[in-house]
Amino acid sequence: MAPNDLGQMIVEHYAVSGTDLAEALQSLPSIRPDASALSEADAALFDESDFAEDDRAYARVTVETLGRVARLINTAYSGGQVAELLGVNESRVRQRRADRTLWAIQDRGGWVFPALQFEDEAGRRGQIRGLDQVLPALPDDLHPVSVAGFLTAPQADLRVDGRSVSPLDWLRSGGDIRLVLSVAEVADWASR
Numbered sequence: 001m002a003p004n005d006l007g008q009m010i011v012e013h014y015a016v017s018g019t020d021l022a023e024a025l026q027s028l029p030s031i032r033p034d035a036s037a038l039s040e041a042d043a044a045l046f047d048e049s050d051f052a053e054d055d056r057a058y059a060r061v062t063v064e065t066l067g068r069v070a071r072l073i074n075t076a077y078s079g080g081q082v083a084e085l086l087g088v089n090e091s092r093v094r095q096r097r098a099d100r101t102l103w104a105i106q107d108r109g110g111w112v113f114p115a116l117q118f119e120d121e122a123g124r125r126g127q128i129r130g131l132d133q134v135l136p137a138l139p140d141d142l143h144p145v146s147v148a149g150f151l152t153a154p155q156a157d158l159r160v161d162g163r164s165v166s167p168l169d170w171l172r173s174g175g176d177i178r179l180v181l182s183v184a185e186v187a188d189w190a191s192r
Contacts, residue, residue, distance in 0.1 A: 015071060015074070016067065016070040016071055016074045065145055068144075068145045068148065069105075069144055069145060072105060072114045072116075072144055072145075072148060073105060073107050073112055075114070075115045076105065076107070076112035076113055076114050076115055077112065077113045077115055077118070078112060078113075079093045079094065079097075079110075079111060079113070081113075082102065082113045082118075085118060085125060085126060086126055086127065087126075093113075096132075097111060097113075099136070100135050100136040100140065101131075101132035101133075101135060101136060102117070102127065102132075102135070103117050103131075103135050103147060105144045114144070114147075114148065116148065116151065116152065116168065117131050117135075117151070117168075119172075128168055128171050128172060129171050129172070129174075129177075130171040130177035130180065131168075131171065133177050133181065134167065134171075134177065134180050134181060134184060137181050137184045137185065138150065138184055150167065150184070150187065151166060151167050151168050152166045152167075152168060153166055154166055155167060155170075155183050157179065157182070157183050158170040158175065158179060158180065158183065160173050160175070167180045167183065167184075
């Protein structure tokens with residue numbers, strides 16, 4: 001794949017520029033690709049079962065994660081925009097970031113607030129109901145992609161009209177906040 005092709009794929013797939021993607025790289029924790037290497041016995045077992053090793057898997061996961069972080073940052077609100085949306089001053093936004101009732105991501109030495117936590121439609125403005133209680137219940141060292149994944153992925157225990165919905169959709173529908181808190185409490189955060 002030529003460099004131009006890669007840049008175009010990034011723009012089309014993630015709706016961010018290559019520069020934004022590169023800047024998102026700075027938010028990733030240091031991870032050694034060999035940290036999860038299999039023991040020789042386990043590797044032999046997989047080889048015997050004809051499971052091939054994918055040398056490019058780590059690179060794909062890294063690029064996918066970078067794209068998601070870049071998109072979160074690229075679509076996020078500034079502190080001033082959040083203050084206006086919530087009808088408060090920027091000092092209150094900083095307080096809420098500090099007490100984790102607003103979700104913020106560091107970006108270039110400052111903070112941005114992922115848009116997915118807010119309503120900004122006719123008749124609905126502000127943070128999605130209940131998130132001010134859910135966000136502090138999440139592990140404070142959770143990666144931004146994991147936070148977004150938890151908030152947007154359908155959860156088996158959250159059902160509307162017989163189908164599983166995400167915590168955000170559950171809260172938007174008026175669902176009980178305590179149920180989202182219990183889902184967060186039992187979530188397997190080991191892979192964060």
